[in-house]
Amino acid sequence: MKTYSAEALPYEFDFSLEDTALVIIDMQRDFCEHGGFGEKLGNDISLTKGIIPTVKVMLDKAREVGMTVIHTREGHRPDLSDCPPAKLNRGRKQGAGIGDEGPMGRILVRGEYGHDIVDELYPIEGEIVIDKPGKDAFYATDLELILRTRGIQHLIVCGVTTHVCVSTTIRAANDRGFDCLLLSDCSAAFDPADHEAAVRNIHQQGGIFGWATTHDKVIAALE
Numbered sequence: 001m002k003t004y005s006a007e008a009l010p011y012e013f014d015f016s017l018e019d020t021a022l023v024i025i026d027m028q029r030d031f032c033e034h035g036g037f038g039e040k041l042g043n044d045i046s047l048t049k050g051i052i053p054t055v056k057v058m059l060d061k062a063r064e065v066g067m068t069v070i071h072t073r074e075g076h077r078p079d080l081s082d083c084p085p086a087k088l089n090r091g092r093k094q095g096a097g098i099g100d101e102g103p104m105g106r107i108l109v110r111g112e113y114g115h116d117i118v119d120e121l122y123p124i125e126g127e128i129v130i131d132k133p134g135k136d137a138f139y140a141t142d143l144e145l146i147l148r149t150r151g152i153q154h155l156i157v158c159g160v161t162t163h164v165c166v167s168t169t170i171r172a173a174n175d176r177g178f179d180c181l182l183l184s185d186c187s188a189a190f191d192p193a194d195h196e197a198a199v200r201n202i203h204q205q206g207g208i209f210g211w212a213t214t215h216d217k218v219i220a221a222l223e
């Protein structure tokens with residue numbers, strides 16, 4: 001296996017094409033478009049929407065070199081039988097009831113327009129889509145089985161939001177023994193302060209949860 005080395009914090013991230021997956025977290029209309037879950041929670045979606053072109057550059061490169069690509073979507077069954085009352089009740093308090101009707105269909109419900117991935121980053125044939133009920137992409141999904149079956153050891157992770165689903169998934173992956181590289185410019189939170197803190201929290205203490213870099217460093221490593 002040929003090894004590539006990307007400049008990163010706290011030090012270079014070494015990976016090969018065969019044992020690496022690009023994991024794009026929750027780039028759904030519900031988090032990046034008007035009227036979705038993110039906006040209903042009282043957030044400005046300009047930052048989550050704003051990373052779409054940058055994520056697309058990274059996605060195109062991964063497709064070009066043949067890297068495994070995994071997309072995740074946060075959402076629930078139409079009958080909400082997989083949505084814990086604790087999550088449902090907190091969303092409702094904020095006016096963002098999971099399952100409520102919105103301009104893009106029922107909020108965070110599988111099969112609805114708002115639940116799906118934005119057009120620009122829409123999965124193509126051969127890419128894996130993981131539907132997850134929680135913030136952690138490993139929780140109650142077959143993600144780990146798929147990664148182990150493919151011999152994946154390294155995860156290049158991006159998407160939204162940095163401090164919620166991206167960070168939670170990286171922490172969960174770290175405990176399962178995967179090496180994670182966060183792409184800071186392909187990730188966003190509604191508040192930049194949350195984003196900055198989340199990025200730092202990944203690579204601090206000598207890379208306590210993993211590495212962080214920008215997409216151009218990974219692309220440079222692959223060229």
Ligand code: TIU
Pocket residue numbers: 025026031038041074135160161162164165166
């Ligand atoms: N609210 C928030 O920041 N995020 C989420 O609810 N889900 C994800 O991060 N995908």
